[in-house]
């Protein structure tokens with residue numbers, strides 16, 4: 001399995017992957033919503049510069065992860081991880097974790113101070129995400145424990161507090 005930056009020509013395969021992974025996990029509507037979100041983010045000028053990574057095995061696309069920039073009370077620097085999908089037939093083999101770690105490593109090399117995620121605490125805490133931060137989500141969320149951060153630069157989370165603003169496509173209420 002190899003993790004690498006996604007090419008522009010891979011968009012259809014990436015969208016199909018999110019559609020099937022989220023449909024299997026949360027139902028068909030979720031699959032459509034997330035595929036549309038990825039499609040919008042890839043074109044969204046407010047989501048640049050984004051980091052889009054794929055995992056592939058033997059020429060098959062088995063995973064995709066997207067990181068897009070955010071601001072906190074207008075201060076830029078951080079990123080948000082959203083979304084992540086692994087092909088249902090390839091899950092529980094470490095591909096999700098490998099995509100997260102490859103993305104975090106690239107962002108760390110770019111001196112990105114922190115990354116946020118809204119997701120399952122049981123899953124993302126394995127990669128170091130935690131609720132110990134002072135960054136508010138752009139909308140009220142029903143499960144505050146799902147709103148997590150990871151510092152890539154030591155102490156970075158002490159320097160950011162306030163309300164997060166993300167790319168326009170991701171800011172829509174339905175994604176929170």
Ligand SMILES: CC(C)(COP(=O)(O)OP(=O)(O)OC[C@H]1O[C@@H](n2cnc3c(N)ncnc32)[C@H](O)[C@@H]1OP(=O)(O)O)[C@@H](O)C(=O)NCCC(=O)NCCS
Nearest residue numbers: 021025084085086091092093094095096097119120122123
């Ligand atoms: C969540 C997802 C990306 C994980 O991908 P993956 O390649 O299976 O993940 P990994 O192999 O790195 O990790 C698997 C481990 O995480 C656990 N895990 C997987 N999904 C989990 C979840 N939603 N919550 C808690 N634990 C989870 C599994 O139990 C497994 O642990 P185990 O093998 O020790 O039992 C994948 O299941 C997926 O695409 N789901 C549908 C889309 C989705 O929900 N994306 C995340 C949105 S925040």
